[in-house]
Amino acid sequence: MTNDYILEMENITKEFPGVLALDDVQLKVRRGTVHALMGENGAGKSTLMKTVIGIHQPTKGTIKWKGKEVVIENTNHALSLGISMIHQELSPIPYMTVAENIYLGREPVNKFGLVDHKKMEKDTEELLKRLDIEIDPKAKMAELSIANTQMVEIAKSISYNSDLIIMDEPTSAITEKEVDNLFKIINKLRSEGVAIIYISHKMDEIFKISDEITVFRDGKYIATELAENLNHDKLVQLMVGRELKQVFHKEEAEIGDVILEVKNLTRKGYFEDVSFNVRRGEILGVAGLMGSGRTEVMECIFGVTPKDSGEIFINNEKVDIKTPEDAIKHKMALLTEDRKLTGLYLMLSVEDNMIIANIDEYKKGIFLDKKKINEACEEGIEKLSVKTPSKEQIIGNLSGGNQQKVLIARWLLTQPDILILDEPTRGIDVGAKAEIHKLMSKLAQQGKAVIMISSELPEVLGMSDRIMVMHEGRKTGELMRGDATQETIMHLATGKKQ
Incomplete structure (x- = not known):
């Protein structure tokens, strides 16, 4: 392998107030490789x-x-050098078109100095066609799914014709077909001499696409190895500094009576005639490809969006849930798929984010009971092993995994009986995943019902007692834990009925 390094970083240290984020680390990336x-x-x-x-x-x-x-x-200087980045947290401008987002700040102009929309849309169409991405350049970003938003971000980054492209969790929200397409794009870029820095928590992807692997732990440099010299277990050991005996911490729980029953739920244009139930002590996995309607069904049950028809029963009683407040009163909790967009108040503290869902609980007359808040937050931080200098820390300064733990702690403080967890481990490392899986098992053992939406089939198979599968807004089947395999789920997820 060539020693032609395009990027060399040595003895890099970065301090933030109260946090040593990087402690004397290094990274060396060669041209025409995926690192x-x-x-x-x-x-x-x-x-x-x-x-x-x-x-x-x-x-x-x-x-x-x-x-x-x-x-x-600054970022403009980086772009001028030939460095671009696909960020983990998507930040499109929702009411601008795909073309306007891709060429923002570098729009082509006509002879009058005005933006040449025709040329911009044509350039975007050609770019998307070259990358085999089927999205209308004139579509508004707000109309796109998270998967398509991610593909636009990827296209935007590639449109700079950079010598180095950083991809931070580029596949966290896209389907298997789109992942295959992205890998084709990466292989083409690599053959053209472009260097890629690839960050992902999906081990199979890392071994499929990378030439070299560098491992960091707690802000420190651990090692750089050729990908072919590592395997899953060795890599996990380098990352966590310990052997991870069991990624899916599923413990047996006593499964009780039906607590939530949904009958013929329909929201036109999104999903139709969906019926299922979940019992106390049960983890119900919900599987399906992007666009299957999984998230939309759960948001409707939680009162985020209205239903057109259908019935919801809690403890055999019919309920009318029109708002999330109604759902919370019925002891339901919803951890949303996109933590930045619909979960977190990024400029507020860990404490504020933790107590916001049931702030009335902490009122003492017209004031807030600070002692009660302190106790609740300290307990939440300890129970979920949240890494934060203090509960006063701005949540935007925490890592993605720790932000996710704060959101789970928020919902646990509402003392729910039914927890809906939408992609609870998306973009989270193996150590934090194991902790969240352990917590899910514990909640089930306490008699709570857990509904888990996940795009990762090993997670669905590893954590669920029963699995509901959806395809294009319809339920295509239900499988018991012992009968489910990746193949049977994929058959149902691609539209084959039971």
């Missing part, structure tokens, strides 16, 4: 990448680009 950057949430991967594209300046250390030492001042 995976691995580590648990909070290991420092995204922070290092933000220093590469000029969002953060390192507290100390040196960066060499194409053999010359550089100080990358």
Whole structure:
């Protein structure tokens, strides 16, 4: 393998108030290779990448680009050098078109100095066609699914014709078919001499696509190895510093009576005639490909969106849930799929984010009971092992995995009987995943009903007592734990009925 390094980072340290995010780390990336950057949430991967594209300046250390030492001042400077990034957290401008989002800030202009929309749409169409992405350049971003939004972000990053592309969790919201397509794009870029830094928690992807792997742990550099010299177990050990005996911590729980029953639920244009139930102590997995309607059904049950027809029963009593407040009163909780967009108040503290769902519980007359809040938050932080300097820390400063834990703690403080968890481990490292799986088992053992939507079939198979599968807005089947395999689920998820 060539020693032709395009990027060399040495002795990089980054300090934030109260947090040493990077502690004397290194990264060397060769031209025309895919270099995976691995580590648990909070290991420092995204922070290092933000220093590469000029969002953060390192507290100390040196960066060499194409053999010359550089100080990358901001993202525009990084782009001018030939460095672009696909961010983990999507941030499109919703009411602009796909074409406008891709060429934002570098729109083609006509001879009058006005934006040439025709040329911009034609360029976008050609770009998407080259990448085999079927999206209308004139569509508004707000109309797109998360999967298609992700594909637009990927296309935007590639449109800069960069020498180095950083991909931070690029497949966290896309389907298997789109992943295959992305890998074709990556292989083409690699053959053209483009370097890719690839961050993902999906091990099979890492071994499929990467040439070299660098591992960080707790803000420190651990190792760089050729991908062919590592396997799943060795990589996990480097990442967590311990052997992970069991990724899916599923314990037996006593399954009781039906607590939630849904009959013939319909929301026109989204899903039709969906019926299922879930029992106390049961984990019901909900599987299906993107666009199957899984999230939409759960949002409707929780009162986020209205139903057109159908009935919902809790403890054999028919209920009318029109708002999330109604759902919370009926002891339901919903952990949403997109934590940044619909879950977190990013500028508020860990404490504020934790108590917001049941703030009335902490009122003492017209004031808030600070002592009660402190106790509840400390318990939540301890129970979910949230890594934070304090409960006053701004939640936007925490890693994705720790943000997810705060959201789960928020809902547990409402003392729900029914928990709907939509992609609870999306974009989360193996260590944090195991902790969340353990917590799900514990909640089931306490007699709570857990509904888990997941795009990862091993997670669905590993954690569910029963699995409901959906395809294009319809339920296509239900499988008991012992009868389910990846093949049977995929058959149902692609429209084959039981």
